[in-house]
Amino acid sequence: MKTIAIAAAAAASLIATAASAQQATTPQNPGPQIPGVCVYHNARLFAQSSVGQAVETRMQQLAQEVQTELQPYATALQTEAQQLQTSGSTLQPDELNRRRQALQQRAQEAQQLEATRENELRYTLAMQRQAITEAVSPILVQVYQERGCGLMLDRESVFMMNPAHDVTDLVIQRLNTALPTLSFNRMAVPAQQQQQPAAAN
Known part of the structure; x- marks a missing residue:
């Protein structure tokens, strides 16, 4: 079962780019501040804002719930496969074939369930990111106007x-007030979105 690795990677992606950016060396002479130029770091907002951290924590919890749900299937399939390997030579060909087909069917069902849960975790994370983006958008406009930004760079x-161009801390501060956290459970993927990959092929 690979669900936990995928879910953990999805949650970790909230902070991956921010961590690498934080390791960049700051020059001793950052140069002059250019009027009208602002810089905003979206990845750092997701990593350091209270709501971004809440989403990361909750996604890890949901991933653990999925692991708990899927583990019995993996254990049962492994046990059945071992039993079939041990007793296969004593079974009649028809019975051996029947049990192999039944095991394959259960394995396919388990894989389908795992894929469903993986998609649900991805969709859930995407929806929380969207909620954060919607909350931060008016804050960015407000900061842009207040700082007299003629240009806001990623x-x-x-x-x-020059660090004086960076408005990220201010945006995080205001987001922490406007949207301190998000409460959510694992979300089912809407049927129309489930059909999109098939339509694209």
């Missing part, structure tokens, strides 16, 4: 800069 695209 921190991921800026190699070095």
Whole structure:
């Protein structure tokens, strides 16, 4: 079962780019501040805001719940496969074939359930990110206007800069007030979105 690895990677993606950016060396002379230029780091907002951290924690909990749900299936399939391997030579060909087919069917059902849960975790994370993005958008507009920004750049695209251009801390502070947390459970993927991959092939 690979669900936990995938879910953990999804949650970790909230902070991966932010962690690498934080390791960048700051020059001793950052250069002049350019009027009207602002820089915003979205990945750091997801990693350091209270709501971003709440989403990460909750996604880890949901991943653990999925692991708990799926583990009995994996254990039962492994046990049945071992029993079939041990007693296969004593079974009649028809019985051996029947049990092999039944085991294969149960394995396919378990894989289908696992895939469903993986998609639900991905969809749930995407919906929480969307909620955070919707909450931060008016804050960005407000900060843009207050700071007199003529240009707001994505921190991921800026190699070095004068730290005075960075408005991320201010945006995080205001998001922490506007949306301190999110409460959610694992969400089912809407039927129309489940059909999209098939339609694309």
